[in-house]
Amino acid sequence: MSRGDLEDVGRLFNQAFRQVAKAPSRDLVAYLDHLFLSSPNYTEEAGSLVHRNAAGRIDSALLALPMTFEIENRRITARLLCAFMADGRAGLAGAARIARAIRVSDPEFCFSDNASPVSADHWMAGGGSLLPVQSLEWRRTFRPTGAMMERIRTKLPWLNEPFLSILAYPVDQMARRMMPSLAARQELRGRWVTADADSLLHCFQTMTRHFPLRPSWSKDEFVWLLENAASNRMQGTLTSKVLLDREDKEIGACIYFHSPRRTAHVLNVLSEPGHEVEVVEAMFAELEASEHVAARGMAQPFLMNALLRTGRTSFANRGYFCMTTDRKDVRSAVVHDDLYVGGLASESWSRLLTDFR
Known part of the structure; x- marks a missing residue:
């Protein structure tokens, strides 16, 4: 072309x-x-x-x-x-x-x-x-009425969005009192801090190094991907954060589209090996505190245990992830789930999926 x-x-x-x-x-x-x-x-x-x-x-x-x-x-x-x-x-x-x-x-x-x-x-x-x-796409709902109103707005965009949000709020407050499991766990062992491109790239390099097959982005390529993802304003404001433990050591990272009163689209969740559960729980607590009605993202084999343990997480087909290669080492990594793909290494951030109607 x-x-x-x-x-x-x-x-x-x-x-x-x-x-x-x-x-x-x-x-x-x-x-x-x-x-x-x-x-x-x-x-x-x-x-x-x-x-x-x-x-x-x-x-x-x-x-x-x-x-x-x-x-x-x-x-x-x-x-x-x-x-x-x-x-x-x-x-x-x-x-x-x-x-x-x-x-x-x-x-x-x-x-x-x-x-x-x-x-x-x-x-x-x-x-x-x-x-x-x-x-598969995982989905975690925090405010079910707000999430339902979001789906209604998608099909009927002419409806008044502020009115629907006001209507959903008291119903969700009641639902959360009746079903405490809707709330994310708040016993956090660390804190989220906003990350710039350099610190985020460092997290990608260190937290994916145990995968035989993984992205190997240069800084120019990584910044280019972030800038293009950020241009997709239809999904919200691209937000990058790093999770620090009590000793200020980096144990996790997250890139997502921030969109209060709507569903947060999570592109990437990264974790130091062994910290997956606390990173996922901390991410859900952060997204809930940011007034999102729900969160969604691509499932990853290394995250499944953490996602299943947090409760209230559902899964659905998001479109088929397919690959082909002529290399035996790449094929072996795929067969044994020894790869990291998705998020920025996918088209889920592309404006072609949301714009140009």
């Missing part, structure tokens, strides 16, 4: 994901350019793909974002595959050629965290793997 293709790709995006046949806005074209042609790791070989039919028109496309990963102390270029789109039945042949081109390119690590059931079937048929835990 080149810059000359962006208008056609934007039009195809509108048709495939917004069900409207119209030219893309200037904002959408600029975002596609910035995200997929201007990232710190962009190369043509690791970039997005388009297919032109016999008439020279783009009938299918696959948007890809290169990311740096590390496997057993060796750096590799991973490709986060985002939007896979085709122009109806006319674009299916082109989409199949794109999928085959990915498979035969000897990929070091290609993954998608939001695949549809049909796309997941194609991944599996092509020799890829499905990660069942990362395909």
Whole structure:
């Protein structure tokens, strides 16, 4: 994909994901350019793909974002595959050629965290793997009436939001008195402090080092990801915090979209090994104190014990997390859940999921 293709790709995006046949806005074209042609790791070989039919028109496309990963102390270029789109039945042949081109390119690590059931079937048929835990979203509700009102507002956006919040508050106060388990545990052994990019990157590097397969971001790449996530104002204000224990040692970190009276979207939860339970409990207490009605995020194998122990946590399919690789060491890490992915290493922060309606 080149810059000359962006208008056609934007039009195809509108048709495939917004069900409207119209030219893309200037904002959408600029975002596609910035995200997929201007990232710190962009190369043509690791970039997005388009297919032109016999008439020279783009009938299918696959948007890809290169990311740096590390496997057993060796750096590799991973490709986060985002939007896979085709122009109806006319674009299916082109989409199949794109999928085959990915498979035969000897990929070091290609993954998608939001695949549809049909796309997941194609991944599996092509020799890829499905990660069942990362395909789940966890959800913790603090204020059930407020959470229900949020779902109503999503379907009926014309309703008066302040009025609904005022209406929900006394009902939730009563519900929390009747069901004390709705409240997060408050016996915290540490304190949360706001983190800048440097301290947050340090936490990523130290708290994921025991995973054989993990992101290996440079500072430039990490800051670029944070800045792009922060631009997604539809989800709230991007907030980064580090959990310090009583000796002021860093034992956990959290990146989330702060949105009072709404659900907090948690991108990443990090923990020093052995501190998962207290980090998750401290995160829930912090989000509840920040007036969120609920919290949600991608499930991770190393967090499951902590999430299940906190109570009032439910799980649902969030879209299939699929991957493919030609490397035995990467495949082994995936099979044994020895990998860290998700959050910033996913498309869950992208404006393509929330904007450009």
